[in-house]
Amino acid sequence: MNRREFVISTSGAAVAGQTQTIEPDLASLADGKGLNASKRTINRLTDGARKGVRLSEAEGEGPAYLPGIEFANGTIELDMKGKDVQGASFIGVAFHGVDGTTYDAIYFRPFNFKTEDQARVLRAVQYISQPAHPWQKLRAETPGQYENPVKPVPDPNAWFHARVVVASPKVSVFVGDAKEPCLTVNQLSDRKKGLVGIWVGNTSGGDFANFKIVPA
Numbered sequence: 001m002n003r004r005e006f007v008i009s010t011s012g013a014a015v016a017g018q019t020q021t022i023e024p025d026l027a028s029l030a031d032g033k034g035l036n037a038s039k040r041t042i043n044r045l046t047d048g049a050r051k052g053v054r055l056s057e058a059e060g061e062g063p064a065y066l067p068g069i070e071f072a073n074g075t076i077e078l079d080m081k082g083k084d085v086q087g088a089s090f091i092g093v094a095f096h097g098v099d100g101t102t103y104d105a106i107y108f109r110p111f112n113f114k115t116e117d118q119a120r121v122l123r124a125v126q127y128i129s130q131p132a133h134p135w136q137k138l139r140a141e142t143p144g145q146y147e148n149p150v151k152p153v154p155d156p157n158a159w160f161h162a163r164v165v166v167a168s169p170k171v172s173v174f175v176g177d178a179k180e181p182c183l184t185v186n187q188l189s190d191r192k193k194g195l196v197g198i199w200v201g202n203t204s205g206g207d208f209a210n211f212k213i214v215p216a
Helices: 135-141
Strands: 042-047 050-055 062-065 074-081 091-097 103-108 125-130 160-167 170-175 183-186 195-200 206-215
Touching (some): 042 206, 062 091, 074 091, 091 160, 103 170, 125 135, 125 170, 125 183
Antiparallel strands (some): 042 050, 074 160, 091 103, 091 195, 160 170
């Protein structure tokens, strides 16, 4: 597929050098138009005013990339919903992707949002850069640097809003209407642009809606 940077609009018209808000249709993933590197079943989802997609639970982890977008710097916003089941809910976004195994990602562990286990509270949001820097390596070699608590603390079983600001190499993560990031890291990859989409972890599914990109 021949991609151009931020070439997408809700009408399907291609506009080079797009600087306005881009709201890609997540349902395109359910229609098989994106790249389902996560190997999930993807179904359309309507939950109240939210219209998006649900990714099924399955073994393995990975992104489902949106069609027609090459993302460099800017803001990614979306609504997500996981569940409060320990070790079974990992949901987020992938960016600067090459394929199903090479990408950067920010993801959340909803089951750690409100747990009484303070060690787990510290691991509510995570940055990874696959394949060289998975979470296991980062936690072992640089504990506390690439994962953090989430503030304000969302309901682990409800929708929550996240905003990921990418200004390579800096990545900042905000939840809800927070003015201060709950996680700020420097990217561990040298990629400056690439594919972008939603992400789920091993054994996890998830609900996603209201995906927006504001290019920088």
